[in-house]
Each structure stands twice: as C-alpha cells, then as structure tokens.
Amino acid sequence: MKTRGKILVILFFGVFLGALDISIAGPALAAIATDIHIPENQLSLIFTLYILSNLVGLPLLGRLSDVTGRRLVFRTGLGIFILGSLITGSAEASLQLFIGRSLQGLGAAGIFPVATAVIGDIFPPDRRGRALGTIGAVFGIAFMFGPPFAALILKYFSWHYLFLLNVPVALLIFVGSYMLPGKIPQKKSSLNISGIFLMALFLVLFTLTFTYSRLQWPFDRETKFEISDLYPFATLLSFLILSWHEKRADNPVLNIQFLRIRQVLLAGLLAVGLGLSQSVFVFIPRITVDYFDVPVWKAGLMLMPAILGSAIASPLAGRLIDSQGSKIVIKTGLILASAGFIIFGLWGENLYLFYFSGILIGVGLAIRPGLNYIILNEAGATYRATAQGVLTVYVSMGQIAGTAFIGNAMATNQRGNYAFLLFGVLIAILALISFFLKKHTQEAFSEEQSTGPGEK
Template identity: 40%
Template sequence: MTRNEERTRNRILLVLFVGVLMAALDIAIVGPALPALREHFGIDARAASWMFVVYVLCNLVGTPFIAKLSDRLGRRTLYTACVALFGLGSLIVVAAPTYALVLAGRAIQGLGARGIFPVASAVIGDTFPPEKRGSALGLIGAVFGIAFLIGPIIGGVLLLLGWQWLFLINLPIALALIGFGVKLLPAIRAATPRPFDWGGTVVLGVILASLAVALSDLAYLLDEASVSGLVNAISASSTWFLLVLALALIPLFLQIERRADDPVLDLNLFRNWQIALAGALSFGAGLSEAVTLFVPSLLVAAFGVTPSTASFMLVPMVLAMAVGSPLSGRMLDRIGSKIVVLTGTALIATGLLLEGMLATSLVAFYGFAALFGIGIGVLLGASLRYILLNEAPAAERGATQGVLTVFISIGQLIGAVVLGAVAAARGSDVGGYAAAFLVVGVVMLALFIASFGLKSRAEELATRQQWQSGASAA
C-alpha cells in the first residue's frame, strides 16, 4: 500500500467517523433540550418522549431499506444521501412552528442517521484491506461511547444559546460531509441491478414498525404499572394487535423473500453458520445493552443515591466501552474474531452474573461496570461487523450490515420489556433488578458457549482467500 493510498483511506475513515459521531451525538444531546421543548410547545412528558420514539422507530424501519440500496446504488450515493436527510431533518426541527412538524423532522433525522452506520461499515469493507478492517471498525464503533460522554456537555453548552442550536449545529457539519463524501467515497454499485424488492421492503417495514411500537408501549406500561395490572393495561391498548400483526406477517415476508429476484433480506445468507451466529450474538448484544436502562434504578435502590449521582456512576462503564471498541478492533486484525468474541461474551456474562449476585456491593458494581463496558465495546464496536465483512459477498455487504443493526435494535427493544417484566415481578427493588441482570447473564453465557463455533484465524484467512480468488476469476 502506497503512502497516497493510506492517506486517502485515512481521509475516508475521518469522513465516516464524523458522520457516525454526528448521528450518535444527536441522541445524547436531545435529553437536555426536552424541558425547553416542553415549555416552547406546551407539551407533557409523554408527548416529549416521542422525540426519542419517532427517531428510534425510523432508525429501525429504515435500516434494511437504506442498507440494501447502498449495495445497488453505491456507497457514495447512499452515505451522502443519508447525511443530507439528517441535515434536512435538523432544519425542519429548527424551523417547525408546531410540535407535529418537529416530530416529522425527527423522523427524517432517524431515517438518515440509521443508514449512516451500516453504510460506513460497508465502505470499510470496500476500501480497507482485510488486515486493516478491524482497526477501522473499532474506531468507528468507539463513537457511541464518546458520544455518550461528551453529548450531554455539548448539549448543555448549546442550550445556553437556545434549543434550536442543538439541531442547527448539524447543518454545517452535514454540508462538509456531503462535499468530502462526494470527493472521497467509492462509487461502486451493482453492475446489473435486478428489480427492487418493494413487496418485501414494505412488509418488513410494517413488521418492524409494529414490533417497535408494541414493545415500546409494553416497556412504558411496565414502568407505569405492576405486573398484576399489566394484563388489563395491555387489553385496553393496541399493543396486542400490533404484536399479532407483526407475527402474522412474518410467514408472508418469508414467502416474498424466497421469490424475490433481489430480496431485501437474502435468507440464503443465514445458511452460513457464521452469519447466523453473528445475528444471534448481535441480538444478545442488544439485549445486554438494554441492561444500561435499568442500572441507574438499581443504583438508587441499592445505595440510596440520587438519580443524578447514579448517572455519574455510569461514567466508568462508558469509558470502558470507548476503550473496548478500538482495542478489540486492533486485536481482530491480529488474532481474528473467534478469540475476540469469546472474550467479549465472557466479560459481559461475568459482569452481569457478578452484579446479579452481589447487587448491594459497591466494589462489585464497579467490577461489573468495567467488565460489562469492555465486553459491550468488543461486541458492538467491531467484532460482529468484522465477521460479516469476511463472510458476506461484496454485493451484499450493505444489506448484511443493516440486518446486524436490526437484530441489535430488536434485542434492545425486547430486552427493555423482558428486564422490566422480571424487575416488576420482584417489586422493582434491588432483588428485582438483580434477577433481571442474572437472566441476561445466563443468555450471554449460552452465547459464549455457542461462540466456540466461530471460525479460527486460519479458517478466516482461508475464507478470505476464497473470496479473493472468486473475485479474480470474475
């Protein structure tokens, strides 16, 4: 690799890093703006929460569609389009005269933001040599820990100028990213695009939207009521209908995908054990990440601290996440994914089981924070995306990265409901939260055992050579 090629790749990585950071920061900095938004538009707390719900919903629904388009239209087109959507959504939020338009802007932001990360991962697969992909993915994955740390600080500073500045700041960044993206990113696209799978895209979107809204409602109901009152609450809402709708549409979706010329989700990919296992691990990582929603409540119940103090006690965990991701990326390039994933799952399982059994020990909590934080950084940062880049054909890189993101999101949604139900069943006290942590710890222990089925370093190198030989023959 020449010095010019290395310099170009570093510039590409910078463009990807800033784009992902912009999208990640938008989640972290919105929190400080909610009181000002409530006052400005005269809305209650439940209505204000839709700032997050709409964003996450469009994140989830838009991911497979945008990721698939990146395989057909090219990474440059889709990455810059996603950044443009994010900037447009920010502008709509700033200029919105009503709260309904604010939510419309957040929806557009969410659609653009969720396309940025999987497309960025696919670009790394297209432009970086295999021996450098782990480090690049690890750096991109560290963005979320960084955003969690600096987001509230940036949000607090910008809020002094007015809540609109939390979104205005995105506009010059988006314009710069579009300019550099057009100049630097590869424009590779499918040579002979087949008919787009609109049927599968629409049905999958309805499934994901129904599931996301239903699970969000369940999590909210669990937070507001005991388990004994949950059945009555659900029966009086649309939650049951949305869950049934999502489940009923799954057979139709599978049938459509089997017949599609270019399915939005290629089911044949899951015949590959490595990809199927990566999907299961991504679901487990999302399930584990949902634990962080309940840690502050556990700290309040176990140590009698204030919610504000509990939030500050999470800083070591976030620092561990920010360290775990780039560190694991470097290790992926040296020793392969199997040992790295085994280490990540073992750390998460150990941390969760430790905290579940010793929930009233402050020393155990900080041990959990370090082990869990590094483990989550390892799984979500680079290792699972590294496996998919090694196993999926180049023409499916964007789609498979998008599927990984969807599995993580579903894990987060289901995790919020399951953990809330377990905690509520025990009275939402220390014992309830400890039991919830133990449940997820057991799941991660099972995934640790399953991870022994991943390919060794030598087997990964052999797979890589097969792809390279196939590409040369083509």
C-alpha cells in the first residue's frame, strides 16, 4: 500500500510537469518574441509543435510501454523531456526553440499514457477511480498554477528559466521512478513500425488541416466554408489507409476490433467531445476582456473558480467511480457542463452568472477519470498504455478542432456567446449518449472478463 502511494506521487509530479509546460508558455510569448525576434504569425508554433509531437509520440511510446515495460518508457520520456527543456531554455534562435518544444512534447508522450497504465497495473479495480481522479486533477492544478507561476518568474528572471527549472524537478522524478513496474509478463510481441508511421502521418495531417484552415462559422452567411489546400483529403486518405493496414496487422497500434466495442466507442466519442469543450478555455480570457473591460492579467485570474472547481471535482469524481461506477460521473458531469455553457452563452455578461457558469463548466468537464476508467476496464494489461494513448489522442484531436473552429468564429464574427451555446447543445447530446454506457455492475464484470485485444 505504501509503495502504491509513493508511485502515485511520482506519477502525479511527472504528469504535472508535462501539463505545466503547456500553461506556462502563454504568459511568456511576448518576452520570447521580443528576445529572439519570432514573427507573430509563428508564435503559435510554440504550442502547435508541442501538441503535434505529443500526438505523434503517443502511439509509439504507448505501444513501447506495453511491449518493453512501463519504467523504461517513463524514464525514456523523462529523458527526452529534460533534453527538450535544456534546448528550449538555452534557445537563442527560433529554430532551436522549436526543436526544444518538439522534444518536450515527444517526451511528455512517454509520461501521460504510462501514468494511467501503471494505475491499472498496480491498483485493484475498486481503488482505481480515486487514483485516476488524483492524476486527473493534475491538469486543473497545472493550468491554475502555471500562469501566476510564469508571471512571477518573468518578473524577476528571464523567460529561459521557465523551461530550465524543469530539469532538476524532472531529474528527481527520474530517480524516484525506479519504483515503477518493469516489463509485464506477456507473449513475445513486436512493434508495428509501419502502423506507428501511418498513425503519425494521419495525426500530422489532421493537425495541419485544422491549424492552417479557415473554417466556416455557421451564423455568418458571408463567410464561405473554404479550405485552401488538400490537407483534408490527405487526412481522410491517410485514415483509410491506416484503418486498412491495422485490420491486417498482428500487433495493431489502432486496434479496430477494440475500438468497435460499444463501451470503447462511446468513450472515444465522449473524449473527442471533451477535447472540443476544453478548447473554449483558450478564448475565455479574451471574451472576459470584452465583457468586463478588465486587463488581460485580471481576465486570467477570473478563470480561477472554474479551474479550481475542476481540480477539486476530479479526485472526488474518482472516489465516486469506485463506489458508483463511471456512468454516473460522466453523465452528471456532462449535464452540469452543458448547463454552464448555455448559461454563459445567454447571460455571461452578468458577473455573478459568469462565475457560476464557469464553476459548472469546470466541475462538469472533470470527467476524464471516468473515461480512463472505462479504457482500463476494457483493455487487457498488454494493451493498457496503447489504449490510453489512443484516448489521449481523441481528446487532443477535439482540442485542435475546437480551437480552430472557435478561433475562426471569433476572428470573423466576434460572437463568442454563440460558440458557448453551440457547445452547450453539443455537450447535452453527449450527455444523452452517456446513458448508453455500462452500469457499475456491468463494468465490474468487464474487468473480470477483459483480456484485451489479441489476448487469450
């Protein structure tokens, strides 16, 4: 029991470090642009390259974890993350900065899915929920802690220290990670290199499609739905090729048979919807400035109730999962989030309703532990990290698509309230879908019967 607690602490800080490096970059953009003369139209690459390299690395490092062991891949991810932090923190040119951020994202891909898989390895089913809730709270805490921490560092030091400070913390985590489980006993298995390549190609094209496309805002008749290049067609083609290849692979990265399981399919849809919903937090500070005429730094602080609500709700949701199952947590969370989005869209200019709706959204979107729980139950031990990596990919794809959609809507119409109303309706639909998830007793039976894709 004590060993489990220590491992959970190591996993918590590992995930926290990777999540923190997303939230601390925003406040530093102005300083970075001034110091190393990055054009404004390239600043988004500081985020995009991190997310893209993370997406590409998830299927590779997730599968490696299932084949070679959790500890090795976790430490490998940390090592790559440390190298990326050193390169980023010492950057004197944009190319060096972009390479460093790419390595950081790739390193984080060896941390996120492994952390969840380890919980499935060492915690019994009736205690997994609270452990997943603890890890799920990390992202809320990181997003809450990141901006003020970055502002404090930038006030007294150079922006370089935001990334260099990762190094000693990551080294401590690396030392403590010896407690993580090694290789899981299983039949001899090989890496599906061609499948990993095709998966990476699809994710790169998907990201390029939504990063460099102009999407139509449905309430503006003058704006045409126009995508200037062939990225969308290439994305579709790469997905079809990937699906065809993986159906015939002995060790598929994207196990089509596994994804057809109803519980897994529903979790995937909900994960994409979760990512879409989370994307609005990128734009709330800008909307807040317009609504309440406050400076940008204060607009960021006004998000704290929502972020704090999510950080508190996530571990509570984990405990509820252990006693009542994932369905009640996901269903209730989506209903609360839908109400929050609709209230914000209709009456967000009222300060009290702004805070109230923010809390509802923050608490409601703390459903990630429930989705992780579903995947852990349905995937066998030798497919856990791969499956968790695919779930993370779903969430990230939703975030990328949502950010592009809302960003274009606000750039062309300045009507953020419509986006919130639209997402409120979307989440309400997802809440209805969640009614088809298994009950707690059925989940327990799935855990007993689960051997995972391709296992006997």
